Amino acid sequence: MHAEIIAAGSEMLTPERIDTNSLWLTQQLNGLGVEVTQKTIIGDDRDRLADAVRSAIDRSPIVILTGGLGPTEDDVTREAAAQALMRRLLFSEELMAALEARFERLGRKMSANNRRQAFLIEGALVLPNPNGTAAGQWIDLPGRVVMLLPGPPRELEPMFTNHCAPLLTGMLPKRALFTRVFRVAGMPESELDQLIAPVYKEYSNPATTVLAKAGDIQIHLRASGETAAAAQALADLVGDRIRAILGDRIYSDNGDPLELALGRLLRSRGATLAVAESCTGGLLGARITDAAGASEWFLGGFQVYGKQMKTRLLGLDENLVNEHGVVSEAVARAMADSARDRTGATYALSITGEAGPEPASPGIEPGTVWIGMAAPDGVSARKFRFLGDRARVRAFAAQTALNLLRLSL
Amino acid sequence: MHAEIIAAGSEMLTPERIDTNSLWLTQQLNGLGVEVTQKTIIGDDRDRLADAVRSAIDRSPIVILTGGLGPTEDDVTREAAAQALMRRLLFSEELMAALEARFERLGRKMSANNRRQAFLIEGALVLPNPNGTAAGQWIDLPGRVVMLLPGPPRELEPMFTNHCAPLLTGMLPKRALFTRVFRVAGMPESELDQLIAPVYKEYSNPATTVLAKAGDIQIHLRASGETAAAAQALADLVGDRIRAILGDRIYSDNGDPLELALGRLLRSRGATLAVAESCTGGLLGARITDAAGASEWFLGGFQVYGKQMKTRLLGLDENLVNEHGVVSEAVARAMADSARDRTGATYALSITGEAGPEPASPGIEPGTVWIGMAAPDGVSARKFRFLGDRARVRAFAAQTALNLLRLSL
Numbered sequence: 001m002h003a004e005i006i007a008a009g010s011e012m013l014t015p016e017r018i019d020t021n022s023l024w025l026t027q028q029l030n031g032l033g034v035e036v037t038q039k040t041i042i043g044d045d046r047d048r049l050a051d052a053v054r055s056a057i058d059r060s061p062i063v064i065l066t067g068g069l070g071p072t073e074d075d076v077t078r079e080a081a082a083q084a085l086m087r088r089l090l091f092s093e094e095l096m097a098a099l100e101a102r103f104e105r106l107g108r109k110m111s112a113n114n115r116r117q118a119f120l121i122e123g124a125l126v127l128p129n130p131n132g133t134a135a136g137q138w139i140d141l142p143g144r145v146v147m148l149l150p151g152p153p154r155e156l157e158p159m160f161t162n163h164c165a166p167l168l169t170g171m172l173p174k175r176a177l178f179t180r181v182f183r184v185a186g187m188p189e190s191e192l193d194q195l196i197a198p199v200y201k202e203y204s205n206p207a208t209t210v211l212a213k214a215g216d217i218q219i220h221l222r223a224s225g226e227t228a229a230a231a232q233a234l235a236d237l238v239g240d241r242i243r244a245i246l247g248d249r250i251y252s253d254n255g256d257p258l259e260l261a262l263g264r265l266l267r268s269r270g271a272t273l274a275v276a277e278s279c280t281g282g283l284l285g286a287r288i289t290d291a292a293g294a295s296e297w298f299l300g301g302f303q304v305y306g307k308q309m310k311t312r313l314l315g316l317d318e319n320l321v322n323e324h325g326v327v328s329e330a331v332a333r334a335m336a337d338s339a340r341d342r343t344g345a346t347y348a349l350s351i352t353g354e355a356g357p358e359p360a361s362p363g364i365e366p367g368t369v370w371i372g373m374a375a376p377d378g379v380s381a382r383k384f385r386f387l388g389d390r391a392r393v394r395a396f397a398a399q400t401a402l403n404l405l406r407l408s409l
Numbered sequence: 410m411h412a413e414i415i416a417a418g419s420e421m422l423t424p425e426r427i428d429t430n431s432l433w434l435t436q437q438l439n440g441l442g443v444e445v446t447q448k449t450i451i452g453d454d455r456d457r458l459a460d461a462v463r464s465a466i467d468r469s470p471i472v473i474l475t476g477g478l479g480p481t482e483d484d485v486t487r488e489a490a491a492q493a494l495m496r497r498l499l500f501s502e503e504l505m506a507a508l509e510a511r512f513e514r515l516g517r518k519m520s521a522n523n524r525r526q527a528f529l530i531e532g533a534l535v536l537p538n539p540n541g542t543a544a545g546q547w548i549d550l551p552g553r554v555v556m557l558l559p560g561p562p563r564e565l566e567p568m569f570t571n572h573c574a575p576l577l578t579g580m581l582p583k584r585a586l587f588t589r590v591f592r593v594a595g596m597p598e599s600e601l602d603q604l605i606a607p608v609y610k611e612y613s614n615p616a617t618t619v620l621a622k623a624g625d626i627q628i629h630l631r632a633s634g635e636t637a638a639a640a641q642a643l644a645d646l647v648g649d650r651i652r653a654i655l656g657d658r659i660y661s662d663n664g665d666p667l668e669l670a671l672g673r674l675l676r677s678r679g680a681t682l683a684v685a686e687s688c689t690g691g692l693l694g695a696r697i698t699d700a701a702g703a704s705e706w707f708l709g710g711f712q713v714y715g716k717q718m719k720t721r722l723l724g725l726d727e728n729l730v731n732e733h734g735v736v737s738e739a740v741a742r743a744m745a746d747s748a749r750d751r752t753g754a755t756y757a758l759s760i761t762g763e764a765g766p767e768p769a770s771p772g773i774e775p776g777t778v779w780i781g782m783a784a785p786d787g788v789s790a791r792k793f794r795f796l797g798d799r800a801r802v803r804a805f806a807a808q809t810a811l812n813l814l815r816l817s818l
Contacts, residue, residue: 010616010618011618011620011629012448013435013444013445013446013447013448014435014439014618014629015432015433015435015436015439016432017620018427018428018429018431018432019427020427022427023424023425023427024424026422026423026424027424030423030424035422036422037422037451037452037454037457038422038449038450038451038452038457038461039421039422039449039450040447040448040449040450041447041448041449042446042447043446043447044618045446048446048447048468051468052447055464059457059460070598070599071598071599071602072598072599072602072606072619073606073610074618074619106794106796108597111599111600111602111603112603113599113602113603113606114599131796131797131798133599152622154797154798154800154801209423209424209425211425272715275691275712277691277694279698280695280698281691281694281695281697281698281703281707281709282684282686282690282691282692282693282694282695282696282697282698282710282712283691283694283695283698284691285686285690285691285692285695285712285714286689286690286691286692286694286695286803287691288690288691289688289689289690289691289692289714290799290800291799292764292765292766292767292769292799294690294714295714295715295716295769298690298714298715299714299715299717299718300690300711300712300713300714300715300718300722301691301711301712302709302710302711302712302722303684303691303694303709303710303711303712304709305694305698305703305704305707305708305709306681306704306707306708306709307704308708309708309709309752312751312752312753313709313711313751313752342721342722343718343721343722344721355701356701357701358701360701360704390699390700390701391699394695
């Protein structure tokens, strides 16, 4: 079984924006045993979009449209799909009532153009959208299905998971899939691949994909079998061999990000963490608190971005800062030590570095980052040199700090 | 004049990889006054690709194919384009000699399958590739052109710049493009669109696109004219009318994000900013320091995620916190006031809220956020209710805090 994805929106035909929904959708479809054979990106042009929908339906049994379901006149997906299917658009009292209720609940006035979102293609099934005003639509055709999904990922993803995936599963031959996701920190992708490729290349089931981003590598082992248990057994056969090679460089085998893996370790010890951030400005704390539940082990910390904040908020000795410079082992150690002391946390991590692009401290190359760690048994610091732009250096710094503490636990 | 881009390669139909060449190409084409109206991504399937080329030629005067020019059997772009154009593929002695010379120069043995790269579509002009083995091809049709370009950016980009752009310039009427990007905070997309659609709908040049994300709206006005100045004048004609409607809800007219706009305001007053973050855990500071240069106006602050940190790091009165609760006006005000006091900043912003998904404080609905602001003339706080998941609530909270301060300046 195969599918096509059509993304609607003129912004995705500019040099700045790209369709990324199709990546997530492809992953979900692959998980159901469906391959994606074509992706099309079209602007807010009803006739072009209708043409594309028409050809896609001719070629593919599953056609997914994303975007263009908003309230504005630019949002032409409903009209274009109706045109391609030669069906009418009907006003739905029910959808209108749901829209009105939503606005009332939020205490906002509904604009007149939101009425556009109450139109349904004749015969379509409504896909409810608890996260926005754009309802999705599912249109069954003989041996085919067309779906209209909203563009924002936070609306599209739950809608697909809760409504489209179960409906698709009913259409598809039964085949169970299991994906094991290892996550690895602290080594370059090429080095990792050299170690494990000889193993995973022996197998086509599971299919293995290695993905790397800012110091974080994911290894996906995607197996299919007649039952979920059979698929998992295939994935684990290869997984166990990879685990034997990588050892504690694997921090998670269920896809959880590093902060959750670290949080589990800290919680199991009844320990807590604090941070002191200079060049990351809060990024480490923001990442730690991305998921709910961090309050059990994360206390908080200090954003000491300006030079004088190191003395003012953390009480560092001004002479020490001036003598060693802000990006130094001495300052990283003192930051971690003081953050631990002032918060009362079991552990503290500090980051001070030169994120770039221009060197702000004389003699310090952009990408140079000192990471400090204060623990009950003492204070330490390590120097790193991360390559890449400012965003990458900052992301690597936060990732590496979390991994240093994980390895020390 | 408009163009379509077709990217060939099965790897771009996986969940991991995306076609990014089209972003660079779009920028180059826009610079020549050419709009991109459709992008298609197809796997290594000759018939599908030939179909896509055929339809693209029917629709568009400029068709650019990228990828699939390598030496392996998966590389079917030459064959597919020949099939779509109903032309023969001819072996070129000249290309073969160039390939052989290249391998000799590198001291490598040429594999037999590289011979595939010496085939040219009948009538094609060769686009030389000094950075790889895949020559590009330029095929003139009546009123149309089809280009075959290699996939690797370091081969594609110089080939386009050195060969395709000059050839295209010869074909095109002289046309310059100018894009004005307004950014707006503090209003929902539908409300904004209702206000400005009556204006921008009057014009097809500039073309207007409205994009929204986490409390941030972008309005792109893309105009074309005979000169850059003429294009800009058209964009500004509409831009000025939109500006008159939206007033100070527009925080930037050059695409800069809110933190840069705020930074400029603060810097021009010689003022500084500090933060105190509870539910955002550092996100506001991380965002402020995304771009280099914030150190001129951003000092730092406090991540007071754990309840006891509000008293411990900021010195808030424990009775006040217990009496009003962590998510309260009193705590938001006291957090901002203390952060301003302890850092010595001119202004301080505080965020305390319930990011969800589960309510952590009894009686506080997820999405409830208090934002406090301390200024030389006093302390204030406002309550917000943001909808959506944890990530969205946190992103809205940071955006709204920045916008509150901007509006007060």
